[in-house]
Amino acid sequence: MEESELTEGKDIVKFKIREFKPExxxxxxxxxxxxxxxxxxxSFFMHHHYAHPxxxxxxxxxxxxxxxxxxxxxxxxxxxxxxxxxxxHVISIAxxxxxxxxxxxxxxxxxxxxxxxxxxxxxxxxxxRVSNIPAINLYRKLNYQITKRIIGYYLxxxxxxxxxxxxxxxD
Numbered sequence: 001m002e003e004s005e006l007t008e009g010k011d012i013v014k015f016k017i018r019e020f021k022p023e024x025x026x027x028x029x030x031x032x033x034x035x036x037x038x039x040x041x042x043s044f045f046m047h048h049h050y051a052h053p054x055x056x057x058x059x060x061x062x063x064x065x066x067x068x069x070x071x072x073x074x075x076x077x078x079x080x081x082x083x084x085x086x087x088x089h090v091i092s093i094a095x096x097x098x099x100x101x102x103x104x105x106x107x108x109x110x111x112x113x114x115x116x117x118x119x120x121x122x123x124x125x126x127x128x129r130v131s132n133i134p135a136i137n138l139y140r141k142l143n144y145q146i147t148k149r150i151i152g153y154y155l156x157x158x159x160x161x162x163x164x165x166x167x168x169x170x171d
Contacts, residue, residue: 017111020049020056027065035094054115059104067095069108079125079147079164088116090126117167125164139163
Protein backbone atom coordinates (compact mmCIF):
# COMPACT_ATOMS: atom_id res chain seq x y z
CA MET A 1 0.00 0.00 0.00
CA GLU A 2 1.32 3.41 -0.96
CA GLU A 3 0.74 6.32 1.41
CA SER A 4 1.03 9.94 0.30
CA GLU A 5 -0.03 13.33 1.54
CA LEU A 6 -2.22 16.03 0.10
CA THR A 7 -2.87 19.51 1.36
CA GLU A 8 -6.36 20.52 2.34
CA GLY A 9 -6.30 24.19 3.22
CA LYS A 10 -3.61 24.39 5.90
CA ASP A 11 -3.99 20.76 6.92
CA ILE A 12 -2.04 17.86 5.46
CA VAL A 13 -4.23 14.86 4.73
CA LYS A 14 -2.77 11.42 4.05
CA PHE A 15 -4.17 9.23 1.30
CA LYS A 16 -3.52 5.60 0.53
CA ILE A 17 -3.57 3.76 -2.77
CA ARG A 18 -4.42 0.07 -2.52
CA GLU A 19 -5.89 -2.74 -4.57
CA PHE A 20 -9.67 -2.87 -4.90
CA LYS A 21 -11.47 -5.48 -2.77
CA PRO A 22 -14.98 -6.87 -3.45
CA GLU A 23 -16.32 -5.08 -0.38
CA UNK A 24 -15.35 -1.77 -2.07
CA UNK A 25 -17.76 -2.37 -4.95
CA UNK A 26 -20.72 -0.32 -3.69
CA UNK A 27 -18.56 2.74 -2.97
CA UNK A 28 -16.70 2.49 -6.32
CA UNK A 29 -20.00 2.27 -8.20
CA UNK A 30 -21.27 5.31 -6.28
CA UNK A 31 -18.11 7.28 -7.18
CA UNK A 32 -18.45 6.20 -10.81
CA UNK A 33 -22.08 7.40 -10.92
CA UNK A 34 -21.25 10.61 -9.03
CA UNK A 35 -18.29 11.61 -11.20
CA UNK A 36 -18.84 10.18 -14.69
CA UNK A 37 -21.68 9.97 -17.20
CA UNK A 38 -20.37 6.54 -18.33
CA UNK A 39 -21.52 3.96 -15.80
CA UNK A 40 -20.83 0.25 -15.55
CA UNK A 41 -22.59 -2.73 -14.02
CA UNK A 42 -21.38 -4.41 -10.84
CA SER A 43 -20.43 -7.48 -12.89
CA PHE A 44 -18.27 -5.32 -15.21
CA PHE A 45 -16.29 -3.98 -12.24
CA MET A 46 -15.94 -7.44 -10.71
CA HIS A 47 -14.83 -9.00 -13.99
CA HIS A 48 -11.94 -6.52 -14.19
CA HIS A 49 -11.07 -7.04 -10.55
CA TYR A 50 -10.77 -10.80 -11.02
CA ALA A 51 -8.97 -10.52 -14.39
CA HIS A 52 -6.39 -7.86 -13.39
CA PRO A 53 -6.52 -7.22 -9.63
CA UNK A 54 -3.17 -5.38 -9.45
CA UNK A 55 -4.42 -2.66 -11.83
CA UNK A 56 -7.80 -2.02 -10.19
CA UNK A 57 -6.97 0.41 -7.40
CA UNK A 58 -8.73 2.68 -4.93
CA UNK A 59 -7.60 5.83 -3.12
CA UNK A 60 -8.56 6.28 0.54
CA UNK A 61 -8.56 9.33 2.80
CA UNK A 62 -9.16 8.56 6.48
CA UNK A 63 -10.38 5.07 5.53
CA UNK A 64 -12.95 6.38 3.03
CA UNK A 65 -12.61 5.59 -0.68
CA UNK A 66 -12.43 8.87 -2.62
CA UNK A 67 -11.30 7.61 -6.04
CA UNK A 68 -10.51 4.58 -8.16
CA UNK A 69 -8.85 3.42 -11.37
CA UNK A 70 -9.82 0.30 -13.31
CA UNK A 71 -7.60 -1.12 -16.04
CA UNK A 72 -7.23 -4.21 -18.20
CA UNK A 73 -4.64 -5.80 -20.46
CA UNK A 74 -5.41 -6.29 -24.15
CA UNK A 75 -3.59 -7.62 -27.18
CA UNK A 76 -4.18 -5.78 -30.44
CA UNK A 77 -3.04 -3.06 -32.79
CA UNK A 78 -0.57 -0.68 -31.22
CA UNK A 79 -1.61 2.92 -30.65
CA UNK A 80 2.01 4.06 -31.04
CA UNK A 81 3.61 2.09 -33.85
CA UNK A 82 2.81 -0.30 -36.67
CA UNK A 83 2.02 -3.82 -35.49
CA UNK A 84 0.56 -5.66 -32.54
CA UNK A 85 1.15 -4.92 -28.88
CA UNK A 86 0.19 -6.00 -25.39
CA UNK A 87 -1.58 -2.87 -24.15
CA UNK A 88 -2.66 -1.60 -20.77
CA HIS A 89 -6.05 0.09 -21.12
CA VAL A 90 -7.20 2.60 -18.51
CA ILE A 91 -10.94 1.90 -18.65
CA SER A 92 -12.13 4.28 -15.94
CA ILE A 93 -10.63 6.68 -13.41
CA ALA A 94 -12.55 8.97 -11.08
CA UNK A 95 -11.78 11.08 -8.00
CA UNK A 96 -14.49 12.83 -6.01
CA UNK A 97 -14.57 16.57 -6.84
CA UNK A 98 -13.49 17.75 -3.38
CA UNK A 99 -10.29 15.65 -3.64
CA UNK A 100 -9.24 16.63 -7.17
CA UNK A 101 -6.07 18.59 -8.02
CA UNK A 102 -4.25 17.14 -5.00
CA UNK A 103 -2.23 14.36 -6.63
CA UNK A 104 -4.64 11.48 -6.08
CA UNK A 105 -5.47 10.96 -9.77
CA UNK A 106 -1.79 11.15 -10.69
CA UNK A 107 -0.90 8.62 -7.97
CA UNK A 108 -3.65 6.26 -9.15
CA UNK A 109 -2.35 6.54 -12.73
CA UNK A 110 1.30 5.94 -11.79
CA UNK A 111 0.55 2.91 -9.63
CA UNK A 112 -1.82 1.45 -12.25
CA UNK A 113 0.80 1.89 -14.99
CA UNK A 114 3.35 0.01 -12.87
CA UNK A 115 0.82 -2.79 -12.36
CA UNK A 116 -0.03 -2.97 -16.07
CA UNK A 117 3.68 -3.17 -16.86
CA UNK A 118 3.93 -6.11 -14.41
CA UNK A 119 1.24 -7.79 -16.53
CA UNK A 120 3.52 -7.33 -19.56
CA UNK A 121 2.04 -4.24 -21.22
CA UNK A 122 4.42 -2.50 -23.61
CA UNK A 123 2.19 0.56 -23.91
CA UNK A 124 -0.73 2.20 -22.14
CA UNK A 125 -3.76 3.98 -23.56
CA UNK A 126 -7.08 5.54 -22.62
CA UNK A 127 -9.96 7.48 -24.07
CA UNK A 128 -10.78 10.95 -22.77
CA ARG A 129 -13.47 13.49 -23.64
CA VAL A 130 -12.05 16.24 -25.86
CA SER A 131 -13.60 18.78 -23.45
CA ASN A 132 -11.92 17.32 -20.34
CA ILE A 133 -8.94 19.67 -20.27
CA PRO A 134 -7.86 18.89 -16.66
CA ALA A 135 -7.66 15.16 -17.45
CA ILE A 136 -5.88 15.76 -20.77
CA ASN A 137 -3.32 17.93 -18.94
CA LEU A 138 -2.77 15.21 -16.33
CA TYR A 139 -2.22 12.57 -19.01
CA ARG A 140 0.19 14.87 -20.88
CA LYS A 141 2.11 15.36 -17.62
CA LEU A 142 2.42 11.56 -17.53
CA ASN A 143 3.82 11.57 -21.12
CA TYR A 144 0.67 10.45 -22.91
CA GLN A 145 0.16 11.82 -26.38
CA ILE A 146 -3.00 12.18 -28.45
CA THR A 147 -2.88 9.49 -31.13
CA LYS A 148 -6.34 9.86 -32.66
CA ARG A 149 -9.79 11.35 -32.28
CA ILE A 150 -12.89 9.16 -32.24
CA ILE A 151 -15.93 11.04 -33.51
CA GLY A 152 -19.09 10.56 -31.39
CA TYR A 153 -17.42 8.08 -29.01
CA TYR A 154 -19.52 8.94 -25.96
CA LEU A 155 -23.26 8.27 -25.66
CA UNK A 156 -24.00 12.00 -25.64
CA UNK A 157 -22.16 12.36 -28.98
CA UNK A 158 -18.97 13.98 -27.68
CA UNK A 159 -15.72 12.98 -29.35
CA UNK A 160 -12.88 11.25 -27.53
CA UNK A 161 -9.14 11.49 -27.87
CA UNK A 162 -7.19 8.28 -27.66
CA UNK A 163 -4.06 9.06 -25.66
CA UNK A 164 -1.16 6.61 -25.39
CA UNK A 165 2.40 6.25 -24.16
CA UNK A 166 5.12 3.63 -24.16
CA UNK A 167 5.60 1.58 -21.01
CA UNK A 168 9.39 1.38 -20.96
CA UNK A 169 10.04 3.93 -18.22
CA UNK A 170 7.58 4.88 -15.49
CA ASP A 171 8.80 7.66 -13.26
